[in-house]
Amino acid sequence: MAQRWPRLRKPRGTGEHIAAGVVALAAATLLLQMARAAGDAVVRGWPFLLILAVGGLAYGSWQVLRAARARQTRAERLALLRVTLAEIDAMDDEEFEFALRDLLIRDGWSARKVGRKGDQAADVIGDHPQRGRIVVQAKHTRLGRKVGSSVMYAVKGTAGPVHKADHAVVVTNGAFTRDAMTWGDRHGIHWVDREKLQRWAESGAALHELLGVSARFRPNRFKRAA
Known part of the structure; x- marks a missing residue:
């Protein structure tokens, strides 16, 4: 009622x-x-x-x-420069490294391809007057393949002591295992998977935007450990 x-x-x-x-x-x-x-x-x-x-x-x-x-x-x-994922998937390992070098140059880095046998976990190195030095490890894979934690370990071990890097990143046209992403986040190793790669190469986002690297960077643990 x-x-x-x-x-x-x-x-x-x-x-x-x-x-x-x-x-x-x-x-x-x-x-x-x-x-x-x-x-x-x-x-x-x-x-x-x-x-x-x-x-x-x-x-x-x-x-x-x-x-x-x-x-x-x-x-x-x-x-x-614009590179589509379809074009990247059709590349071989060396072509992929050259493409990453060119994308860094597009974004304002002075970059060079250094990948070869015994490259000590560095395929491309880029230098920037405000953002320091970046080391890129390229992992071109077939669709469905994932990059594991061992790659992160290798990059971590050489980024600072060997290459004097301020930033280190692993780039793949595939994906990363959950452990690899977690370990990379914990130890300061950036990772760019297929989705981020598309935003970088195909949609025009700069790599430093994807990684959150500001123009006034602090030299990180890599260079201090060198």
Whole structure:
């Protein structure tokens, strides 16, 4: 059964009318005081409100310009070089290494291919004036194959002591085992799987964006361990 709320009845008699009038007057007075207080607060705080509004507008405009600039930069990268996953899958190991070198150059690194027999877990080395040195280990695989933890161990052991790297990354057109990704994350070895590779090579994202390498980097454990 639905609950029935009590209905307010009209005041009866002179006394109730007077009481009702007093209550209404008190309520009106309170509302007036609240309105005055709010108005005073606005008058006293208008500089702060103006600054807040201007700051919000400036931040919004900056975000719009930043997004537009990022789209333009990505379009410029793609105009320089775009490699599809289908093209990468059709490459042999050496062609894959050259493609990674060219993608680094597109992103502003001074890169060279060094991969050969006895390369000590480095196929491409790139240098950047603000981002330091990066060592890339390329693993071109057939679809469905996964790169295991042993590759991460090898890169970790040579990135700093041998190649003086600030950043190390393993790149594959396939995938990584769960253990390899976990170990890499724990020990500072970046990994680029098929999905990230597509964003880098085919969609125009820069490698340092995918890896989160800022322009003002801190020399990491690799160089300190060298």
